[in-house]
Amino acid sequence: MGRHSCCYKQKLRKGLWSPEEDEKLIKHITKFGHGCWSSVPKLAGLERCGKSCRLRWINYLRPDLKRGTFSQQEEKLIIELHAVLGNKWSQIAAQLPGRTDNEIKNLWNSSIKKKLRQRGIDPNTHKPLSEVNDDRKDPSGSNEKNSQGSYSYLDEKTEPPAAAMASSYPLIDNPPPATHEFFLNRFVTSHEAPTKQPDSHHLSGFLPFSYTQQPPPPPPPTESSDIFFNTDSKPSSELITEYTSGISNPLLSALPRNTANFQQQSNWGSGNNGGTGGFFQNNGGYHPWGLTDCNKSQNQINGVESEQDYIKWNDQFLQVPFLMGKSAIESKPEVNFGVNHELYHGQQSVDTYNKHFQRISTSFGHFS
DNA sequence: AACCATGACAACCGCTCCGGC
């Protein structure tokens, strides 16, 4: 327990990642996928533990991350999800495409908590502070609605929704009785009826998506992923220049922010990339992060894999078309995993489905 | 200009879970 076993083996770097380390990690994962995280540092030439590499990739380098400040809608959603799920940051993050659990957790702790308290809401229980403090009975009568007849956590004239969550959820149309019990029931139900016609395009494992007004998730690829999946991509050096010189390409703005800061503070991006293939080295269209398996031979991972193997590998990647873009979905509709239950091979239990979804969404980030 | 407080965010740590053997 405790520190990851790989960390004991050698002196490993800790602390902030340098641009050079980032580049090594990105290059390795875009080319080979991460496979076993414990093997990544060695293969990528990093003096880091695998755990650190994983964290850096998932929370920062992954191309499908949505950078930038959270929108008010996102904040609302986080609050609503937190009311249901508690500090299950990874599950909350799963409902916010492009956001990481760490990011959400930080936002919660640094900002949202405070906002809620200012509004008189206890961030832990989502009940009025007064109710939490003196445990008053029947607090519902004291709650007031806003002009729209609903509660809003983020509006200035906000009243706590704890007792009236049903009417508070802005995303919910004709809501059921709110409360954790409802959601828990919903959760159970979703697992009990694997063959049931999905009532929306959303996964039903966590939330009552049938009540949401959210449109079905669009055929995935995020803008940022297009950078990597683009088969006629620009030379990497050009991309780097474009990115580091003012983010002229909107697609590139989705990339980590402080790499640009690093650029200011170091010579990263100045052309001295150590003679490597460049930051965004293209791999013929598809990049297999997250889908390697630990059985892949070291030789293959070390860059001597055959073309055929690589094609197979890309084929495997195509099994997750929602990450690949519309064309991938159209070409393989039968494996339209992640869109609804029926299309997920129809036969598999929802448990399996959810499990796979969890795994893949974790590995790849989240579809949007 | 120097110091301090605060906030945002990146990263680490400790732990649990899970699959393979």
Next chain:
DNA sequence: TGCCGGAGCGGTTGTCATGGT
């Protein structure tokens, strides 16, 4: 069945930027 190692999660700490005094 128990052990082990890898992956992942949530809590916490560290670092840096910024604003106020």
